[in-house]
Amino acid sequence: MPVSNTDVVERIARVIAGRIVSSNADGSDPSAGNIVDRVWRDYREDALSILRTLREPDPAMAAAGDLAVWERMIEAALAEAGESAS
Template sequence: MPVSNTDIVERIARVIAGRIVSSNADGSDPSAGDVVDRVWPDYRPDALSILRTLREPDEAMAAVGDTAVWERMVEAALAREDAPAL
């Protein structure tokens, strides 16, 4: 499986920002890339809320995977957010 070089919180925040501003979703900007690059940090709190919700897999997810591994992966992403900046 490919592994992203971009932090999961940033990726989620960028998706939210894209949905807000892009005409391909709910927005009106037909070329929203530059706007998304600029505003995605504003959506970090939303992304973190989504990630916190995902800590607990649903029944379908649990049926096909290791729930302990899933929880550790999500907790690792959240812990990175709590770590002090260097």
């Protein structure tokens, strides 16, 4: 499996920003890359909210893998973003 060089909070925030500004999604800009580069930080809290929600996997996710590993991965992403475990 490939490993991204960009942290997960930034990647999620960029996806949210892209959906809002790009005409390929809900926005109106046909070439939104430069805008996403400028505004993704505005969606950082949204990205963190998504990660906080993912702390608790649903039944299908739980059945697919190791819950302890999942928890450590989500907590690591939140810690990297400056969030303390709770």
